[in-house]
Amino acid sequence: MHNVPCRGSKGVLVASIALLLILPLTVAREGRAAEDKVMTALYEAAKKEGGLTIYSPAELVLRGLEKEFAKTFAGIEVRSATVEPTELATKLITEKRSGGVRADLIMGSLRDVVDVLDRGIISAQDYASMGIPKELVLFDSKLVGIWNVAFAHAYNTTLIKDPAELPKTWNDFLDPKWKGKLVTWDFSLAAGLAWWGLEIGEAAVIDYAQKLVKTQDVLLTRAAADVVNTGERAIFFNGGLAAAFQAQAKGLPIDFFLVEVQGAPQYVACVLEGVKHPNAARLVIKYLLSEPGKAMVWEYQKSADAHPGSNTPYAKAIEARGGRYIFETQDNYRQRAQLADKIRKAIVGQ
C-alpha cells in the first residue's frame, strides 16, 4: 500500500515536472501562434486599406513607424503629422466639427487625449479579441497604454562625478549645496512633483515647490535639457528617462537618478471614430505592443513600459537603482493633473 502511492507519487511528480516544462512552451507557442494569427488577419484587412494617417507629438516614434513599419508590413504606408501635445485635442475637435477627423490613429499622453474622450472622436474597440492584455486597455476600451513617460532627474556626469553625492530624497534638493545647480521648466517641475504630492498632500507639496524655487535659484527654461547637456547646470530636476537615455546614446555625459518616489504618466494610442483605415490603425497598435514594435520604440525614442516585471530597459534600470514609481491610471489621472496645475500656479503666480 505504501509503495503504490509512492510509485504513484513518483509518476505524478515526473508527469508534473514534464507538464511544467512542456506547458509553458506549449502555451507560449500557442500564444505566439494566436498572436501571429491576429496579426496576419489584421495585416490582410489593413492591406486592403493601403495605409493610414497618424497624429502625435511623439516625433521620433512617428519617424520609426514611417521607416520600420513598412518593412514588416509591406503595402501599408504610414503618413504622420507631429502635433504639439496641447494642440492635439484642438485639432481633433475642430476637424471633427468640420465633418471628419483626418487622422486614423492618434498617440499621446493621457493629458493630451482625455479631453476628446467624450466628444465622439475616439472609437471603442474590441482590444481583447486582438490579444491586448486588459490591464493596458483604458477608458471603456477606447485607449490602449503603449509606453510610460517616466520622470527622473538627469545630471551631467562631468559636473557630478560621484553618484553618492546626488540627492536621495526630495528634501535633499533643498540642501544649500544644490543652490544654482538645478534647471527645469515650470510644466515639468509641477507635473513631476504632483506625483509625490499624491502621497504627502497638497499643502505640503506646494510649500516644498515654493521653497525650492525661492531658495535654490532654480533656473526655469524650455531649454532645460540643453542646459544640462552642455554643463551649464548640473541637474535637470524632473527630467525624463527617455531624454536621459537619448543623451547617453549620443555619447553625452548624462545619467539619471531617482528619489523616494517618482511618477510615470501613461502614453496611449487609439483608433478614431469613423475612420477610413481602422484595420491599419489597429495593426499599428498591435505592432507597437509586439516585441519588434517595442524594439522600434526603444531604438528611436528610448521609451518603454516602466512597470515592474515588464522586462523592459526602463523596468530594469528602475529596479537596478531601487526606484519606486506611481503609475498613471484612469483613476489617479485627474487628481494628479489638478494638483500639478495648483503647484504650477503657486510657482509662477498665474
Added chain:
Amino acid sequence: MERTITLDRLVLGAAVLALLYLIGAPLLMTVFTAFRGPVDFLPFEPGAQFTLDNLRAVYASGVFRDTLIDTAWFVSGSTTLAFVVSFILAFLVERTTLPCRNFIFTLLTLPIMIPPLITGLSWVFLLGKSRGLLNILLRGLLGLDGPGPFDIFSWYGMILAQGLAVVPFMFLLMSGAMRGMDPALEEASLVAGGGWLRTLTRVTIPVLRPTMLSVLLLTAIITLESFDIPLLLGLGAGSRVLATSVYYPLYPQIGLPRYGEVAALALSFLVITYILVYLYARATREQARYATVTGKGFRPRQIDLGRWKYVALGGISLYVGLQVGLPAFVLLWSSLLDGYRPPTDWALLSQVSFKAFSRVLDDQRFLFALRNTVVVAALSATLVALLSAVMAWMVVRSQIKGKRVLDLLASTSIAIPSVIAGVSFLMFYLATPGISALGLYGTVWILVLALSYRTTVGYRITSAGVSQIKRELEEAAAVCGSPWLTTFWRVVLPLLWPITLAVWLLTFIVNFRELTIALLLGGVDNMMLGPLLWRYVSSSEMGQASALAVIMAVMLLAVGGFARRFVGTRLGT
C-alpha cells in the same frame, strides 16, 4: 472713361475685401474667443457660451499690472538698444564711404535668416554663466574665476538677446529709407556751413522721422509679441512679460488650452498697438513735410569717413562678431558635432562630421517641406507686398471715407499673437459653414492665406515710403489724364519698388521660417521647413536642427543677396 473708373474701383474694392478677409477673420475670431467659455469647450463648440470669465481671469488679479510693468521695461530696453545699434549701422552702410559695404550689408542681415528659437539657444550656449563660450573666453582673457561674468538668464540678458535679435530687421528697414533719401536738403545744409553732425541731427534725422517712428513702432510691437526669447531666457530671469503670460494658458497642466484667456490677453496687445499707431499718426500728421523722393534723379551723397573708417570697421566687426559670428559659429559647430558641446577640448575636432547634414538631406520630408515652404513664402509675400502698396497709397493719398479704419485694420495683424491667429484660422477654415466646404484645410493654400495676414510691417513701411514721395509726380500724371490705376502702376509703384521689394523680402523671410501657424494648420500634405525644424528640436536632435537651420539660412542668404543686388541695380547705387 467710364470703364477705367470702374476698374479703379474694382481694384480698390478687391484690395479692401482682401484685407477684410485676411485680417478681419482672425480679428473677429480673437474678439469672439475672448468672450467665450467655459474652458472645457472650444469657443465654437455647442457647449460654449458668452462670458466675461476670461477677462476676469486675466485682468482681475494683480498679476496683470506687474506683467504690464515688466513688459514696459522689456520692450523699451530692447527697442532702445536695437534702435541705436541699427541706426548707426544703417547710416554707416548707406551714407558713408565705408569699405565693403555690400558684404557688410549681407553680414548684418544674416541673423534675420536664422529662426528665433535657434538664435535664442545659441545665446544660451554663448552667455551661459558657467559654460557659455563667451564667458569662458572672457574668464581666460581676464583671469577671472568662477561662473560669469555674464548671465544670459537675467533681465539684461533677455533685453540684450531680444534687442540684438531685432537689429537686422530694423537695419534692413532703415537702410532702405536712407538709401532712398534725396540728398538735396543735406547738401543745402552743408553748403550753408552746417557741418556733418549738425546736418545729421537737424536735417537727416528729422527727414527720416516718419520711417524711424514707423520702424520704432514696429519694433516695439514685435518685441511685445516676441515669444521665443522670453520663453527661453525670461522664465529664468523671473520676468513676467505679456508673451510669457500667453504661454501659461496655452500649456495648461490639465484640460484644453485656455484660448479664451489668450484671446483676452490679445485684446490688450490690440489696445497697445492701436495706441502706438495713434501716436505715430499724430507724430507724422504733416507728412508732406517729409517728402524727399521727387521727380528728379538723384544719387544719395556719401560722407567720406577718412581715417574714421577704421574705427567704424572696428565697431562693426565687434558687433558682427557678437551678433553674427559667434551665433553662426555655435550653429555650425553644433551641426558638425551632431549636437552642441562647448569647444573647450581639441579632441572634439575628431568628432566633426557632416552626419547631421546628411541625415537632414536624406530625410524624405526635407525636399517636400522645402517645396511647400518656397511656394507658401513666395506667394504670401507677394500678396502682402502688393496689398501693402495699394493700402498705403489709399490711406496716405486718397480722400476716401473710412480710410482711418483701413489704416487701423492694416496695422492690426501684428497685435494678434501668432498662436491666436493660428487657432483663429484653424477654426475659421474648419468650423465656418461655407468656408470649410472650400476644402482649403490640409493644403498649402490655407497657409498662403493665413500667412498673408501679416500686413502690418509691410503696410507701415510702405506707408512711410509713400509719404516720402512728393505729390507733384502723381499730380503731373493726373494732369496728363492718367487714371488712378495707371498712375499707381506706372508712377507710384516704380518709385516704391525698393520698399516694396524690401517688404516682399522681409515677409518671405518671416514666412519661410514660420513655425506656430504652420504647426497648427499643417498636416501631412502641407508640411513646411519650420515644423520640420521644430520636430528636430522637440526630439532633442540639436545636430539636425542646427544643420537644417544652417541650410535655411544659406537659402535665405542667397535670396537676400539676389534681392539686394536687384534693388541696388534699380537704384543705380
